[in-house]
Amino acid sequence: MSRSKKQSRAPNSMRRYVFDSIIKRALREHSLFEAGGPGFLVLVTPEGYSPSDYQSSVLDQLYDDDRFYRRDGVGCILVFLTDKSSKFEDEYSECCKRERVIAVIERGVELPPIIQLAADLVIHIPPITPDDLKAAARAVVRRPMTDEEAETALSYPREHLWAAFRPMRSIGEAMRRLREVEVNSPVEGTDQVKMRSAPETPMLAEMHGYGPAKEWGTQLATDLADWKAGTIDWGDVDKGIVLSGPPGVGKSIFARALAKQCNVSLVASSLGRWQSRGHLGDLLKSMRADFDRARNNAPSILFIDEIDSFGSRDSFDHENANYSIQVVNALLECLDGLDGREGVVVVGATNNTDRIDPAITRAGRLDRHVEIPLPSAADRIAILSQLTAHSIPVSDLLRLGTLTRGMTGADLAKTVRDGRRLARRERRELTLEDLKAGLPEGTKISGEHRWGIAVHEAGHTIVGIQLGYGTYIRTNIADVVRPDLKHQPGGAAYFDIPRVARRDRQFYLNCVAVMLAGLAAEKLYLGDFSDGAGGGEQSDLAVATRLATFLEANLGMGASFLHSNAQTDQELEKLRLSDDALKARVEKILADQYERVEGILESRRALLELLAKELDAVGLLTPQRVRELESSLEDRGSFNSQRKGIS
Known part of the structure; x- marks a missing residue:
């Protein structure tokens, strides 16, 4: 017999949509029942949820097929913790002859033996996610x-x-x-459902992955405390900052943690929230009200999310330009404030600093810019440890370092949520394997692939040390890589290069040479090189080509003093394509430095082999270990070359 389901109603509330979705997912565990077949299912609510929350959704699932089943052929039973123990059996005795029955029971109700025997399946409903x-x-x-x-x-x-x-x-x-609506705690002794309390935001000092932004925030807390104590003037406190970074790094969470660190109130808003109040007059009124609220609660932090959405007045050329200009001007007035904004620190967040009106970041307004980077490997492990309430040893979490590469704090939080969901489903504690289940698959680096990377990184190491590229720190190769990432190095040689120094043409030529050293090492020792040096903005070839172009077109260190404003790889590529002479000079720099590197590595071939073998076996080189291996070769007379600069 063919059956046709009722046409689904359009969802009219968030509540109904959520519970409908959860019940539909729960019923999938019994495929026959989900398809409209007979059965008796017991659904156990999560802790803190009432069976009545699910009643409408359950009835919809039962009666959705009433063209096939008679109304008296289906049944729904709700059992609460406060019910008498006999209620379940009494209600079941009335429904036991019906073909489709769903019993929703509150967490903690003990199933009578007769129900355990009769139920086709007991399904534990997950909480709302x-x-x-x-x-x-x-x-x-x-x-x-x-x-x-x-x-x-x-x-x-x-x-x-x-x-x-x-x-x-x-x-x-x-x-x-x-x-803004005050949440009253449940009164003791009432039947009010127990709610989970809001997760407490830790202080900024206890959080990980914020880099320079965290340093600024902790200093601000000290300055605000000194200002409140009267030991410094308001003019000595940073009054505004723009936080930038990719989506998911936690700019909004940063604002809450900052307010807690500073022990001040937080007013959070955005242009979108102000616009939602209505026309231009309502928007401006709402904006000024939030600034007034921050002043009235000073010291305070006013957080403006997506501050780039205001745009720049220099680029307003559309029919609504007058509207947009008035909005930006109003924000500037609020930032300056006729009555001042003493005690109010304004924090703006953005994913794109280029779209912010320059007047907003002018001195005295949001005049400091701090970028929140993607969390480092150490930060990612610390974040995971914090999110899991330190229930998994850090020594175990370290195994997730490579698999979480490129992830934001929000990504890591989702990984933990997914892992907890899996653990709850199996009624056990969270494990490392639960976290790994939600992470991209990793590919182990071994065999010829690992040996090729070892040779490549040994080449960078030798040439970098030989040319005094910077202070050598270490070289390592990864055990696992993520194939899903666009560019992920299998290894790297790390040098500390001074940010401030005299940099002439030879300095930049040395940088180009170091970038090409990996290719030259592979060609010298393996006979050819692989594709690992290209393919991304931070690849060896991309950096070498960029530096060579800067030499010739930006820094006045080439054949011409002409200067170009080209900065990005796309702009530099257009410049080379439009100037054949420039392109030829860039290619010559790359060819000359590659030949130079070949000579360096040929003279130190024995050391290249020794360092590569060490990397292949151990995965790590340190300055001390490089000196030890070099000394062992000198003792054996394997090479006689002296370590000196090569011009």
């Missing part, structure tokens, strides 16, 4: 929600959550309402 909220936002509110917004939203009581997220209301406005 940030992904559930994001999907509901797209379907109901018709707006995207970030991971951070979803996680924060879930920290509020659920009834507040559903009330705040109304159809066609912006995500920013809903989040603002949640923040």
Whole structure:
């Protein structure tokens, strides 16, 4: 007999969409029941959730097939912790002859033996996840929600959550309402559902991966404390900063952690939130109100997310230019403030600093710029340890260093959430394997591949030391790489190069030579070189070509004193393509330095082999170990060349 399901209703609330989705996923564990077949399922709610939360969604699933089943052929049972123990058996006795039955029981209710025997499957419903909220936002509110917004939203009581997220209301406005409405704690002794408390944001000093931004923030905390104590003037405190960095590095979390570190109030907003209030007059009124609120609560931090969305007045050439100019001018007035903004530190966040109006970053406004980088390997491990509440030994987490390369703090948080979900499903504690399950697959570097990388990096090491490229630190090769990343080196030689120094033409030629040393080492020892030196903006060939072009076209150290403003690889490539003479000079620099490097490595071939073997076996070279290996060759008389600069 063919069956046709009812046409699905369009979701009319976030709450309904979320619980419908969760019930549909839960029923997939019983494929026959999901397909409309008979069965008796027991669904156990997560801790803190009521069976009544799921009632409407369960009834929809049961009655969705009423053209096939009679209304008295299906049944729904709800059992609460406060119910008498006999209720479950009584309700089941009424439904036991029905073909499709779902019992939703509250976590902690003990299943009677008769139910354990009768149930086809007992399914533990997972709690609402940030992904559930994001999907509901797209379907109901018709707006995207970030991971951070979803996680924060879930920290509020659920009834507040559903009330705040109304159809066609912006995500920013809903989040603002949640923040500003006071959440009262449940009264002891009532039947109010116990809610999970909001996750506490640690102080900035306890967080990892923020680099120079963290240093600035901790110094600001000291300065604000001194200002409150009257030991320094407000003029000695940084009044504004622009934080930049790729999406997901945690700029919003930084603002909360900064406020906690400084022990001051936080006012968070954005142009999008201000615009959601209505026309231009409403926008400007809302913007000024937030600045007033920050002043009234001084000392405070006013966080403006996506500050680049204001744009630059120099580029406004559209029909709404007058509107945009008025918005930027109003922000500048708020930053300056006729009454001043003593005690208010403004923090702007952006993914694109080039789009910010220069007047916003002028001295006295947001005049400091700090970039939040992607977390280093050490930071990623520390973040994972913090997110997992230190439940997994750091020595074990170290194995995830390479697999998490390129990940932001938000990516790592998602990895932990996915791992916890897997552990909950199997009713056990979180393990390292749970975290690895959500990470991209790694490929082990071994055999000829590892040997080729070892030779390549040994070449960089020898030439860098020989030419005094900088202070040699170490050389290492990775055990595992991530094939999904666009550019991931299998190894690297590290040198500390002074930021401030006299740099002449020979310095840049030496830099080009070091970049080409890996290729030359492979060609000398292996007979040919692989594709590992090219393919990305930071590859050896890209850096060497960029430096050679700068020499000839930007720095006045080539055949002409003419200067070009070209900076990016795309701009430099256009410059070379439009000037055949320049292209020929760049190619000659590269060829000459490659030949120069070949001579250096040929004279130290025995050391090249020894360093490569050490890297292949151990994966690491240190300055001391390089000196030891070099001395062993000298003792054996394997080479007589002296370490000196080569011009």
